[in-house]
Amino acid sequence: MELTLRPLDLTDIDDFMGWATDEKAARYCSWEPYQDKSEAIKFINDQVLSHPYYRxxxxxxxxxxxxxxxxxTAARDKCRGELGYVLGSKFWGKGIVTAAVKLVMERIFVEWPELERLEALVDVENFASQRVMEKAxxxxxxxxxxxxxxxGKVRDYVMFSFLKTDFVS
Incomplete structure (x- = not known):
């Protein structure tokens, strides 16, 4: 199994729908599962293609x-970036997200030299994602x-961080 990261584009729409319609995958995401392809195409066009780091x-x-x-974007906060991810549920439990997070960690501090800190907010009940953060x-x-x-529900979150200096510690 070869794991890679690359920019997502409109030619990926059918694969995108694989996780974007997955209720299990969307459970802790800010969005509801997509119902039709036109909504997903609009999201990719409006949000993904212009996003500075969406892979x-x-x-x-x-x-x-x-x-x-x-x-x-605020000057005092430019040293921080927030990590987020989603994976189709049929691929859970295979170490895929942990490996993807590690790839991002290796690259993001080089590609965005102003970053000193990468952080992730994980729902307090999302134990699998908490474990991913720890393993990474x-x-x-x-x-x-x-x-x-x-x-629609106020939630508690666990804050995780990884510092650029953690690579040399």
């Missing part, structure tokens, strides 16, 4: 999920109580 997670050349880093080398910083709203 397809590919297994043997085929997209099975996505991983992204959001940069902060992220540090658990603590629980942010009542930190955000997910699908």
């Amino acid at each position: 397809a997670i590919c297994v043997d050349g085929r997209p099975v999920g996505a991983i992204s880093v959001m940069s902060n 080398g992220f540090q658990r910083e603590g629980v942010l109580r009542k930190y955000g709203v997910l699908k």
